[in-house]
Amino acid sequence: MNSPIPSRLSKSLRSFASRYRHNSHAVLGLGIFLFTLLVSIFASQIATFDPEKVDIPRRLLPPDTTYLLGTDKLGRDIFSRMVWGTRVSMLIGFIASGLATLIGLTIGVVAGYFGGRTDWILMRFVDMILSIPTFFLVLLASSLFGSNIYSVMVFIGLTLWPSIARIIRGMFLSFKERPFVDAATASGAKDFHISVIEILPNAIYPAIVQFSFLVGTAILIEAGLSFLGLGDPNVISWGWMLNDALQTINIAWWSSTFPGLAITLVIISFNMIGDGLNDALNPKLKEG
Helix, strand or coil, X not given: CCCHHHHHHHHHHHHHHHHHHCCHHHHHHHHHHHHHHHHHHCHHHHCCCCXXXXXXXXXXXXXXXXXXXXXXXXXXXXXXXXXXXXXXXXXXXXXXXXXXXXXXXXXXXXXXXXXXXXXXXXXXXHHHHHCCCHHHHHHHHHHHXXXXXXXXXXXXXXXXXXXXHHHHXXXXXXXXXCHHHHHHXXXXXXXXXXXXXXXXXXXXXXXXXXXXXXXXXXHHHHHHHHHCCCCCCCCCCHHHHHHHHHHHCCXXXXXXXXXXXXXXXXXXXXXXXXXXXXXXXXXXXXXX
8 A cells, every 4th residue: 555645745746846837937047047057067068268277468358259258357268267156156155055054943943942041042142143244244254264165155154044043933933832743742752853853844944945045145245255355266256256357347348247147147046946935835825
């Protein structure tokens, strides 16, 4: 006899996919993301030139059939640099957001499940972090401790988690009063089992939505740091390309336009994905 669990899961996934597919903006955002992801994976095959090769005689050439997006002030091919910069942006976006989500889930679960003084202390800490602009915190950490690509990912992850924590804490406060939690408690289940196995799977959906928004935020923060000269100078990123273009922005529009467009499109795509996930995972909210 087949278990009903796989069939229910399959039905839920089909229902989710159907709702998501009917959101044209979400589908467009997903398409942009998948395209960007493929570019980042196959960067070495897509790039037409060595992104670090300096060719002064060919500096500041406008876009043409050879240099598709032109060259920068050092004669480096902008198209190839943008392709390689895609990999850096995806890496920072997902790792930093993953770290933030892990921290936020942990703090949110503990605060929401145990409540009382534990909840009060953790939420005051969350309020303190939220009272300071995220970009300022990352900027300060980068100035004090250096800014290689790995430290930048950690700094961003350590500052983006409060929104996840608040969402999960609120969900736990709601779910821990439900009958299925009372049943688990009465059966002698441990706190870890109740919080992680019973409640968390039901409360995780808003965190998934928030994760998609955090990816775009992380990419934007890294671009801002690099634009200010505080990113990792040893990697190619869209923010560093904007920084390089500052001196020539009036005579070489292409050197800043294309990296800026890439940052904008990727961030918008993740926002579209987040909105689509929210509608698909919370259909009643949309109907209301």
